[in-house]
Amino acid sequence: MFPSVALLTLSCLAVAYGQQVGTLTAESHPKITVQKCSASKSCSTEQHSVVLDSNWRWLHSTSGSNNCYTGNTWDTSLCPDPTTCAKNCALDGADYSGTYGITTSGNALTLKFVTHGPYSTNIGSRVYLMDTSDSKYQIFNLKNQEFTFDVDMSQLPCGLNGALYFVEMDADGGTSRFSGNKAGAKYGTGYCDTQCPHDIKFINGEANILGWTPSPNDTNAGSGQYGTCCNEMDIWEANSQGAAVTPHVCSVQGQTRCSGNDCGDGDNRYGGICDKDGCDFNSWRMGDQTFLGTGKTVDTSKKFTVVTQFLTSNNSTSGTLSEIRRLYVQNGKVIANSKTNISGMSNYDSITDAFCNAQKTAFGDNNSFERLGGLNVMGQSFDKGMVLVMSIWDDHAARMLWLDSDYPLDKDASQPGVSRGPCPTSSGNPPDVESQSPGATVIYSNIKYGPIGSTY
Template identity: 60%
Template sequence: MLCIGLISFVYSLGVGTNTAETHPKLTWKNGGQTVNGEVTVDSNWRWTHTKGSTKNCYDGNLWSKDLCPDAATCGKNCVLEGADYSGTYGVTSSGNALTLKFVTHGSYSTNVGSRLYLLKDEKTYQMFNLNGKEFTFTVDVSNLPCGLNGALYHVNMDEDGGTKRYPDNEAGAKYGTGYCDAQCPTDLKFINGIPNSDGWKPQSNDKNSGNGKYGSCCSEMDIWEANSICSAVTPHVCDNLQQTRCQGTACGENGGGSRFGSSCDPDGCDFNSWRMGNKTFYGPGLIVDTKSKFTVVTQFVGNPVTEIKRKYVQNGKVIENSYSNIEGMDKFNSVSDKFCTAQKKAFGDTDSFTKHGGFKQLGSALAKGMVLVLSLWDDHTVNMLWLDSVYPTNSKKAGSDRGPCPTTSGVPADVESKSADANVIYSDIRFGAIDSTYK
């Protein structure tokens, strides 16, 4: 047993000592009580270099051939480094507010976007069971144009970042490891505590990213995916109730297979007011006026959950969610199994949400406990058109019109140059009983 432990240690994902890992502080409220939390940036954004030196293990969108000829050797040679949150990633916090800047020109590199997690303590993610609860936050998306996504959501990551299940992972939650979502992403540099370097291929349209042969799957509750033009609330479910590594085509579209070929529901069941037929509800100068900040209230009705309700609060006024207005479909202003089935039928979409268990599976995933993710990103795959424009771009069928942004918008090169100063501000996170966090 001693030999096995030593071997695991030798090949484990370690941490560097060049930059101290000092997490930004972030207060939030649980049942009315103030909680002193912290946030950590995802391991994918971190500098990865050799132990005891500053030589890059990962540079641009490639792993070093010398240092990482295979995953085991790569894990032996390389470490994750601490983060300069403001200088490198454009992430700052003050009290209960967290600001994420889109493009940050640091001393040694240019950073685009970020993904952060709420910590319970230095080494443990804060876990949320949303069943029968309400999750509320205030957001400022006034500086998020077409093509950007300020996303706040929950995923079934391990509470410790995977250190218990995967002994090769020494870095853990403190260094933002263990990510997964319903897209089974293969662009993660580390999965299950080891580098995802085997079979790594650089992305042709992203100088910072690539894809390995493995992906990381888990259920995902998208409370908020939005810019100043459109927003969506979307549950996604997976067959497994914890983070699970996939390989190749079993990762679905991201692994080179069919879109619906994974153990997860990639499309989810989304409620986007524009897509659901109300084009005067959300946006600059509209009912929910995105030119100024507002509060987003999401209610998970039932334990286990059977319905997701949405409210907004702006300038002291509670605004109920818009109703759907789609031909041949009953009117809904919340998300439920009934809504999902009706929406998929009306739009002619594949109902993978129901296939993977619908709200019954969602309730089980929420009960398992989920990690809060706060992010800002652009889309190198389809330019965020699925959120704020017509997608597919040549489609005339119902549901394709998702927002008013031009189909030529959202190209990452354009967004990163013209909207480099874009940012999103999340603040005043509140969690508690239904109808207790916003009145």
């Protein structure tokens, strides 16, 4: 994900956060089926579920129902310091449909943008795929494999992001590494990504209250001293007007708490331990404005299939990741990815280190992706194993312009790489998106994974 503080927008108007386990609401994960395929294109159905990220959950005192966090402020009596807060505060179960607008049916997951619940109004959500035991996150190792899903984002306008991606979280949510974390994967703990987000309320089993600063433009968000970093593979960041596939890498393995310069904040964006920009393939940004969108080659007004292949140097799971290839299927037709049409670049149609280097040169961008190891490091992350994340969110930091409009705004849109989609630069203001498109939804369905060529 591109903006340095974009994840501040993933919030709920009446939630709080923590690491102990509450008992006031039973936690029941919505069920979803996933298919594991073989080289013969034979697929078996697995029973899985999804879990809501802990950052959305009600957090209250372990001895009652007093909020530990309200709006964007901590209760200092319950949370005088990070470790005491973790002991005093408990995460509770979630009403997935009524409070958060999260529903499943068979192989489909629906995420609604704005949900008016009985006690609160919820904005956006983030869920993780659980393994078949329902107690840990499903771990994916995708080298020399492909990952496929159907998506309906016809109801996602400018300024929204229906994101499906992988991050290098701990399978248990961090309980084995951090004694202060008693809730674990069952309650959606342990998030990290390459933006090293500071809005996560608990990191490494401790409350992120040191230096906590409420957000100036989001009444439900803030940021603490620490960020939480890890490798990230953005399979799909998209709305009806644009889409990008983007690997991001870090110099560390696994979920890592950062502070100071290591987080890469502000003017030190390219001095941290993670590559925040990534190496994106966005068809519009790469020079083809006819490929993806309403009524275009990939018609976003209708459901379609997204296939992502992770090819290795020796065509085996032990090889070095060398290429990320994208295909689409719609109306029974396989659609090859668009090709780049940028001066100074060859006609690339997939992500390779050569593509990334050429893109960074053509656009005049900082090549932190190459500096931190490129596709080889992304492949090492898959060797370790990554967790599937699915979300819907708006962007208080950059209004999603980096995905679907011109960005950054201080550059001429005619310069290569600045125009990223057809949305006006005035679009994406969260209050406008939330009031004008509360019924926006994204539907992910028919998830499959297996050897190259097995899932479509």
